[in-house]
Amino acid sequence: MNVAMNPAPAAARRSPIHDALEARGAEWRDVNGTTFAVRLRDEPAGDDIPAAALCDLSGLNQLGVKGPDAANWLSTAGVDVPADLYESRPLPSGGRVVRFGAHEFFLEDGIAGSKASELSEQLGFGAEQVYRVEHQDATFLLTGPRSLDVMAQTCGIDFREANGGRAIFTRVAGVSCALLPETIADQQAFRLWLDPSYAPYLWEELVVIVESLGGHVVGAGRLFPDLPA
Amino acid sequence: MDRRLPPREGEWIDRSQPVEFRFEGQSLAGFAGDVLSSALWAHDVRLQGRSFKYHRPRGLYSLAGHDANVIVEDGRRTNMRGDLLPITDGLDVYSVNTSGGLQRDRWRIMERFDRFLPVGFYYKAFHTPRWLFPHYENQMRQVAGLGRVHPGNAAVETPKDYAFCDLLVVGAGPAGLAGAIAAAEQGLKVLLVDEQPHPGGSLNWQWSGNPAAQEQFGGMLEQVRAHDNIELRCGTQAAGAYNDYWIALVDDRRLTKLRAKAMLVATGCFEQPAVFQNNDLPGVMLASAAQRLLQLYAVKPFDRAVVVAANSDGYRAALDLHGAGVEIAAIADLRHDGEPTGLAQNAADAGIEILAGCAIAEAVPSGGKARIQAAAVCPLEKDGSLRTGSLRRIECDGIAMSVGWSPNVGLAYQAGGRFRYAEHVAQLVPSSLPDGLFVSGRANGRFELHDQIADGRRAGLCAAAHLGRFDGNLPDSPQHQASPPSHPYPIFSNNGKKNFVDLDEDLHLADFKNAHQEGYDNIELVKRFTTVGMGPSQGKLSNSNAIRILARLNGASINETGTTTSRPFYQPVRISHLAGRRFHPQRRTPLDGWHRQHGAEMMHAGAWMRPEFYTTSGSTRDECILAEAKNVREHVGLIDVGTLGKILVCGxxxxxxxxHIYTGRFEKQKVGRLRYGVACDETGVIIEDGVIARLAEDRFYVSATSSGAAVFYREMQRWALIFGMKVTLINATGHLAAMNLAGPKSREVLAGLTDADLSPDAFPYVGVKEATVAGARAIVMRVGFVGELGYEIHVPASQGWHVWTSLMEAGRPHNIRPFGVEAQRLLRLEKGHLIVGQDTDALTHPFEADVAWAIGKDKPFFIGSRSLDIVKQQSLDRKLVGLSFPAHRSGPLPQECCLIIHEGEIVGRITSIAPASTLGHPIAMAFLRPDLANVGAKVTIRTTDGRTADAEVAAMPFYDPDGARQK
Structure with a gap:
């Protein structure tokens, strides 16, 4: 039996690090049905990106699909399907789709855009040879001039040679993560996706390292000033 | 007395930053940039430490980080070397290994007993009677040793870093600088490291009086600093080389794990001491140490000195000292032909007496041996022995030794390089190097400055060619043309006296002769018997001479004698650096914060944190657990089971x-129903259990144990490939929150929050539905793990908090309470449900665990079926049974794993026990020998304190055997 896939009200969804953000005086805002900490109490003034900036974007809608017909199903739904393993492509209206396996894809909406959530409703619990993969990943965004130094203290991969737009599966501070190098406001950035049960642990570790390098935890509003209301 | 000189070009001290520190309780001053040894010497504090065994006075010796007898501690940090430790304001240090202070060390009496302490004495003296050995050991540990560890100190957290480069250049001296520039010019990303706080290596102290060399140095340094492809890290030691150029870099702050594509070792040489009587006393030092003291720290090493030389470097040192106002009483040149270069004339022009073919037979100590007052110079016979009848006493307060060098190539050895002894330089040079490893400069036997630079450039280009970035002609390596920079045997016997070979371990020449007489004629055996090279400096100043001594005793060549093995680390590394920042990933359910806010006592469950129980003011732990369990039995409880494995099997x-995976049948399982499943490995041992819910014809939802889920999922993936079936596996464990609403009121609590029909007919026991709960899409299962009407609700992790709090709110009128892991364990024990991993072990099969009913009849195959077919034919050795304890009893209760004893033999063990239950008496589950497992049989269990407890075999389940309450 399939039930209606209307997600629970946005207020019902919580980031896996909600408590940690709340303790930092998070100012919450609902955006496109999801909730973000847009600003934190101790954020430095101004709009500049600090030496290293760590931001929680776990409120973004996600969808995983897996199965022999997954690529075809996505393509039919208007998604530019990545041809190569670990390659990512933008979703129409924001967000991205990443090929995690031969028959497995991961979609995440951007701050703007709702393709992943639309497809999630459309898929329900699955279709013929297309199965829903429950993705409640924590999404952390790390950026700033010293973001490479943060990665160097937590992960044994040389990210200077990493290609933007290709996901890397690795361990960060001992936690299995999918990691996507990207650029935000001309700054090197890393998007980390991880099992939400590890999120509080990894967040705490990253915060310690980021702050030791002169960086800060920031709200989504600093990295995405045009965050829609 | 202040030995500080006026400012010198290139000095490392910052005279604008005076520093006050304390040494052995005495307040002293120095400058930023000073190390402890230089700052002490500037105050003419020559006694800076005591030796390991004899507690002899020791002072500054190498000033290169290898002075293993000048070791201090500050109450928090220990075993810090005086020639490495920067002084800072407030530094307050004491010498290690003394009793009563450095000056009045009571243990200095040990030297009087030296005849009773020959090499290996402890192997022979203290093995009988055995009962006295602890006493001997304790005494020896007090007399000999290094600093004290303070285990109470707080842990220091240091970063652990990863880094990457094309070429690691170790050593920023002339060869290293040239190599780094040459490689970087070809496009290589170069990391250039040097253990010293400033780059330049010997250019800083050995060539400081040579304007052309300094100009060349300045030019290279400018190029290095300006080049985008070069990262320069000073104060960084390459501590060890591991496979594939994985190099441990250690600086003051952290350990960096470097992955390089190639490595250039340009680490130079360690200057080696001469061996003569009292060559260890303060005032006797390597010529390079005197030059370092002079050039880097602007401290006058001596007032009047004798230089013992066997190479051009000794003459340079003598001239440097002379230029700084040190009176050079003589140069004792070990070579009968003297110095072949113009340096000899320079020395003569400076009025320095040159004594060719002479050695120093003895450093003559002053009272207390904390200084020297003269050198006894002695002509050498042609065979190198001392002509002791012709001793000449020369008054001096210092002896500088410049008799040879030993290449600093431990890192190259560790990376797979091999070396041979080359007569033309009288040192080891590379004989074979693996791909990607390069050696240059003095470490490669090139001693002239222009040769070092040319050789460094050659090595840099070779590295570029190796990595495919250079295809031009590679220059030849310049060959050393001058006389050998090292004397082949700078060791002068003075029978029975203190001719020290290894200052770390207080080994003198006679110790080697004695060892050899006892049959230790192999270098590795000599090392272990004498402990040469096993002290803190790891033989950097002693191995070379030890090999020479053994070679001569054996009548063999250096190449025939061989060398000892070089192992990491280059210098001692702090434990805090090795530990680094500790990463211990921990999993938390989406409800973790709620549990903590509501008084949960959290416990580790594998990688997870789970609520053990919820504290209640005024109640003990056991009372809290029992109260939670009773509330489930009487009302309704809610437990977080988000740690359960959650796997979707589709296709x-x-x-x-x-x-194939489970022992049971599933092909005919109805959609909307769930079944219990047991999974075995190929040997028939139970590895997992859980419920298997059929959500659709081609879609199952499987639960697994919290600690076994990840492994089980990987096993499923493996078998899916082996079987080649059309199946898609999805591990949703961390992505779904899960909670079990259990108790007679659970239906009423859930009814108002879901769109599912909860009536018993529509949603019977072992039913499963996909529904909404509190607005969240959910999988809801009718399970009975705790033996009550219950619903296991799985929802997206991000909505777990909302659903949980909604249930708690809805349950308030029904006395809902959260319950923790311990209450759940009790309730399931009452129900007789086993926990895989607790009530089973690595040998338990379904027949022993009384779950053979879960094996599908006439199944052609499942994993472990063949083994179970065999096991089934055999009689059982043990059986899982229930045990019941009297409600009113005295004496201790057994704990899990306590043994069941029958007629003096072990016949079983407790697997689970509940000291209190809702039944009013303790109960347990246990493995028991089958012939003793009849219901009503009495058993005796040995408790942890050695007493016994009696119990009775009971039928399981203990509670609600008909299962009426969960339907």
Whole structure:
């Protein structure tokens, strides 16, 4: 039996690090049905990106699909399907789709855009040879001039040679993560996706390292000033 | 007395930053940039430490980080070397290994007993009677040793870093600088490291009086600093080389794990001491140490000195000292032909007496041996022995030794390089190097400055060619043309006296002769018997001479004698650096914060944190657990089971796949129903259990144990490949929150929050539905793990908090309470449900665990079926049974794993026990020998304190055997 896939009200969804953000005086805002900490109490003034900036974007809608017909199903739904393993492509209206396996894809909406959530409703619990993969990943965004130094203290991969737009599966501070190098406001950035049960642990570790390098935890509003209301 | 000189070009001290520190309780001053030894010497504090065994006075010796007898501690940090430790304001240090202070060390009496302490004395003296050995050991540990460890100190957290480069250049001296520039010019990303706080290596102290060399140095340094492809890290030691150029870099702050594509070792040489009587006393030092003291720290090493030389470097040192106002009483040149270069004339022009073919027979100590007052110079016979009848006493307060060098190539050895002894330089040079490893400069036997630079450039280009960035002609390596920079045997016997070979371990020449007489004629055996090279400096100043001594005793060549093995680390590394920042990933359910806010006592469950129980003011732990359990029995409880494994098995072959994985049947399982499943390995041992819910014809939802889920999922993936079935596996464990609403009121609590029909007919026991709960899409299962009407609700992790709090709110009128892991364990024990991993072990099969009913009849195959077919034919050795304890009893209760004893033999063990239960008496589950397992039989269990407890075999389940309450 399939039930209606209307997600629970946005207020019902919580980031896996909600408590940690709340303790930092998070100012919450609902955006496109999801909730973000847009600003934190101790954020430095101004709009500049600090030496290293760590931001929680776990409120973004996600969808995983897996199965022999997954690529075809996505393509039919208007998604530019990545041809190569670990390659990512933008979703129409924001967000991205990443090929995690031969028959497995991961979609995440951007701050703007709702393709992943639309497809999630459309898929329900699955279709013929297309199965829903429950993705409640924590999404952390790390950026700033010293973001490479943060990665160097937590992960044994040389990210200077990493290609933007290709996901890397690795361990960060001992936690299995999918990691996507990207650029935000001309700054090197890393998007980390991880099992939400590890999120509080990894967040705490990253915060310690980021702050030791002169960086800060920031709200989504600093990295995405045009965050829609 | 202040020995500080006026400012010198290139000095490392910052005279604008005076520093006050304390040494052995005495307040002193120095400058930023000073190390402890230089700052002490500037105050003419020559006694800076005591030796390991004899507690002899020791002072500054190498000033290169290898002075293993000048070791201090500050109450928090220990075993810090005086020639490495920067002084800072407030530094307050004491010498290690003394009793009563450095000056009045009571243990200095040990030297009087030296005749009773020959090499290996402790192997021979203290093994009988055995009962006295602890006493001997204790005494020896007090007399000999290094600093004290303070285990109470707080842990220091240091970063652990990763880094990458094309070429690691170790050593920023002339060869290293040239190599780094040459490689970087070809496009290589170069990391250039040097253990010293400033780059330049010997250019800083050995060539400081040479304007052309300094100009060349300045030019290279400018190029290095300006080049985008070069990262320069000073104060960084390459501590060890591991496979594939994985190099441990250690600086003051952290350990960096470097992955390089190639490595250039340009680490130079360690200057080696001469061996003569009292060559260890303060005032006797390597010529390079005197030059370092002079050039880097602007401290006058001596007032009047004798230089013992066997190479051009000794003459340079003598001239440097002379230029700084040190009176050079003589140069004792070990070579009968003297110095062949113009340096000899320079020395003569400076009025320095040159004594060719002479050695120093003895450093003559002053009272207390904390200084020297003269050198006894002695002509050498042609065979190198001392002509002791012609001793000449020369008054001096210092002896500088410049008799040879030993290449600093431990890192190259560790990376797979091999070396041979080359007569033309009288040192080891590379004989073979693996791909990607390069050696240059003095470490490669090139001593002239222009040769070092040329050789460094050659090595840099070779590295570029190796990495495919250079295809031009590679220059030849310049060959050393001058006389050998090292004397082949700078060791002068003075029978029975203190001719020290290894200052770390207080080994003198006679110790080697004695060892050899006892049959230790192999270098590795000599090392272990004498402990040469096993002290803190790891033989950097002693191995070379030890090999020479053994070679001569054996009548063999250096190459025939061989060398000892070089192992990491280059210098001692702080434990805090090795530990680094500790990463211990921990999993938390989406409800973790709620549990903590509501008084949960959290416990580790594998990688997870789970609420053990919820504290209640005024109640003990056991009372809290029992109260939670009773509330489930009488009202309704809610437990977070988000740690359970949650695996979706999809595809046309899903049912058939599960029939292979589990012992049971699933092909005919109805959609909307769940079944209990047991999974075994190929040997028939139970590895997992859980419920298998059929959500659709081609879609199953499987639960697994919290600690076993990840491994089980990987096993499923492996078998899916082996079986080649059309099945898609999805591990949703961390992505779904899960909670079990259990108790007679659970239906009423849930009813108002879901769109599912909860009536018993529509949603019976072992039913499963996909529904909404509190607005969240959910999988809801009717399970009975705790033996009550219950619903296991799985929802997206991000909505777990909302659903949980909604249930708690809805349950308030029904006395809902959260319950923790311990209450759940009790309730399931009452119900007789086993926990895989607790009530089973690595040998338990379904027949022993009394779950053979879960094996599908006439199944052609499942994993472990063949083994179970065999096991089934055999009689059982043990059986899982229930045990009941009297409600009113005295004496201790057994704990899990306590043994069941029958007629003096072990016949079983407790697997689970509940000291209190809702039944009013303790109960347990246990493995028991089958012939003793009849219901009502009495058993005796040995408790942890050695007493016994009696119990009775009971039928399981203990509670609600008909299962009426969960339906």
């Amino acid at each position: 046309p072959d899903a049912a058939r796949f599960l029939e």
